[in-house]
Amino acid sequence: MNGAGLSSRIAETAARLLSEGRAEVVIGFEQGSIPMRATPCLITDPADAGRLIWNAFCSNNLARYxxxxxxSAIVAKGCDSRAIVELVKERRLKREDVVVIGVPCRGMADPSAIARRFPGICVSSVDETDGMLTLYGGPEPVSVPVSEVLHASCRLCAARNPVICDIPLGDPVVENDPGFPDVEAFAALPADERRARVEAEMSKCLRCYACRNACPLCTCESCFADSSQPQWVARGTHPEDVLAFHVMRAMHLAGRCVECGACVRACPTGVDLSIFNRRLAADVAELFGSRAGLDENAPQPLAAYSMDDSQDFILDPGRKPE
Amino acid sequence: MTDEITGRDALVRFLERLLAIPGMTVYAPVAEGDGAVFDRISSVSEALLDFPGAVRSPRHILTPMTEKLLSMGPDGRVEEAIPTPGPAVLFGVRPCDARAIAFLDRVYAGGDRTDPYYRARRDALTIVSLGCREPRPTCFCTTTGGGPLSPEGSDILLEPSGKGWSVRAVSEKGRALADATGIAVESDGGNPDAGSIGAEMTPRVDIAVLKKVLDESFDDPRWQTLTAKCLGCGACSFICPSCHCFDIVDGEEDGVTVRSRIWDTCQFKAFTKQASGHDPRPTGADRFRHRMMHKFSYCIDSYGMPGCVGCGRCVEACPVNLDIRRLMEAFGGDGLE
Structure with missing residues (x-):
């Protein structure tokens, strides 16, 4: 089913859920104010449901809302649904309070990737048909398949179909979990190159906390980074403080991060936090056989205990697990 | 007398001459990941002269993100860290950014108070701006009182002229710099095409009307609905060329107490939280309302111009596309004939 067909089915579903009183709010996307953007929207009146859309730019993780x-009813891609799974496990949400309108996803288009692909074109509008984008604004319209300009997190996606779903819309898509090639490639770099890469990413940080605030799993009512008594991490942009903030946040998300990439997409300066979060996800997968948000019934690895748990990373960090 | 410099090569030549001035620091756009930032360059090859997107705001050149104000050693002796910079040029900002610096001048160095840290950096800085040939989809400088060729805040404005640029000295500082480079300037200025570039920019809102409506809209229920998707991060503020709120923090470096000024924003929960625990702006809607009120009402009262120059960076940077232009239209939209 194409975007326009899905858009109208999402709108119809939203209007019905609101009219029947099954949801107070429907969380979805509407057309953004600039080209290549869809924007989160919270619909409470069935008459407004027609604003809801679906296209290749619906990239925010709506579980944040x-x-x-x-x-609430929520239009959920695979990654949104993974976040809901974790939030329910952490008792942040009750499953029965959420109606999941599941939408299979082939990945979302990254405006930065489009800019890299077509340097010099300032896109003024975009059409999408059958997975193909046509971009206007240059001397001639140009076309590119969405699959060639995906967000990095979408290229590495482990769950394109919603993991949990109450109202499925659209045809399921084939899963294509590539594992962790990014983590392996980074780990294969010499230590000084890895350090240089981390420093280069950290140097871009403004401490605006868009990463944290866009994250569906950053649910702490008061964040360690905002605490002044005690002050766990200094404010400001000294390199060691920036690194401390990001590493502490990443550790806080270990085993909970659903790898949606919302933090990376939210960053106004393009800090690639996946170098921390994906590494931790890979470690948790390797050490505990667990991947956040993929299994509704699996315990959270760091909230459960088993005699078989690997201890090597504590006792002998250099040794690989058996 | 106009020295018409043509295309990219001419900008390169201009930069080369600036770099050749003894003791001169030159800031220009340089690549950073997919983006670009203003940073010190030592050769022209480092400069990114044809970056199609918006270069990150140059605000950090005048107000560093983390700025040491003073230090105090174990003996209790306090040393102020007022900078003593040599002459510097900020090259390649757009007229909106130059206008934002004119705004910051009013905040930090206008009226009866002057911030010595800002003043020192500002006095040393000459601003060479690059007029805009074509607005981006997010630009709205004309709405806020500027324009694609506005000279306000620039010392030298490079005005698009055919395929080239004509060099216009806006201030005495600019004239002195042009003299030092040996490039001739146009003295009276005023590009006859100025009115047509960017004429189609939106929102078509009268800022005076917007201010009047905002002043009467403190309790408007639309603040809740219009800002419901705001995440409460500081991306809009920290990407803004005219936002200037700061906090002052004490830390320790090598046994010495250091007091620093750091960027802060009214969008953060902790910004107005008081020692008692009370927060006069407890919700996201309260905080976003303050952002709008500050930019389009309080700044006009205090500094005679809005605290927004319409660069559009926040429109692009907002992770959820909460577009300030939509709020301007919502509150001031009917104000223009």
Missing amino acids: LVPGRK
């Missing part, structure tokens, strides 16, 4: 105790 779920509020405990508010009956």
Whole structure:
């Protein structure tokens, strides 16, 4: 089914859920104010449901907008659904408070990747048909398949179909989990190159916390980074403080990060936080056989205990697990 | 007398001459990942002269993200860290950014108070701006009182002229710099095409009307609905060329107490939280309303111009596309004939 067909089915579904009182709010996307952007929208009146759309730019993780105790319907891609799974496990949400409108996803288009592909073109509008984007704004319209300009997180996606779903819309897509080639490639670099890469990423950080605030799993009511008594990490942009913030946040998300890439997409300066978060996801997968948000019934690895748990990373960090 | 410099090569030649001035620091756009930032260059090859997107705001050149104000050693002796920079040129900012610096001048060095840290950096800096041939989809400088060829805040404005640029000295500082480079300048200025570039920019909102409506809209219920998707991060503020709120923090470096000024933003939860625990702006809607009120009402009262120059960076940077132009239209949209 194409985007326009899905858009109208999402709108119809939203209007029905609101009219029937099954949800107080429907969380979805509407057309953004600039080319190549869709924007989150919270619909409470069935008459507004027609604003809801679906296209290749619906990249935010909408689970961020779920509020405990508010009956909500949410348009969920694979990554949004993974976040909901974790939030329910952490008792941030009650499963029965959420109606998941599941939409299979082939990955979202990255405006930066489009800019790299067509340097010099300032895109003024875009059409999408059958997975192909046509971009206007240059001397001639240009076309590119969405699959060639995906966000990095979408290229590495482990769950394109919603993991949990109450109202499935659209045809399921073939899963294509590539594992962790990015983590392996980074780990294969010499130590000084890895350090240089981390420093280069950290040097771009403004401490605006867009990464944290866009993250569906950054749910702490008060964040360690905002605490002044005690002050866990200094404010400001000294390199060691920036690194401390990002490493502490990454550790806080270990085993919980659903690898949606919302942090990377939210960053106004393009800090690639996946070098931390994906590494931790790979470690948790290797050490505990667990991947956040993929299995509704699996315990959270760092909230469960088993005699078989690997201890090597504590006792002998250099040794590979058996 | 106009020295018409043509195309990219001419900008290169201009930069070369600036770099050749003894003791001169030159800031120009340089690549950073997929983006570009203003940074010190030592050769022209480092400069990114045809970057199609918006270079990150040059605000950090005048107000560093983390700026040491003073230090105090174990003996209790306090040393102020007022900078003593040599002459510097900020090359390649757009007229909106130059206008933002004119705004920052009013904040930090206008009226009866002057910030010595800002003043020192500002006095040393000459601003060479690059007029805009074509606005980006996010540009709205004309709405906020500027324009693609606005000279406000620039010392030298390079005005698009055919395929080249004509060099216009806006200030005495600019004239002195042009003299030092040996490039002739146009003295009276005023590009006859100035009115047509960017004429189609939106929103078509009268800022005076917007201010009047905002002043009466503190309790408007639309603040809740229009800002419901805001994540409460500081991306809009920290990418803004005219946002200037800061906090002052004490830390320790090598046994010495250091007091620093760091960027802060009204969008952060902790910004107005008081020692008692009370927060006069407890919700995201309160905080976003303050951002709008500050830019389009309080700044006009305090500094005689809005705290927004319409560069459009926040429109692009906002992770959820909360577009400030939509709020301007919502509150001031009916104001223009």
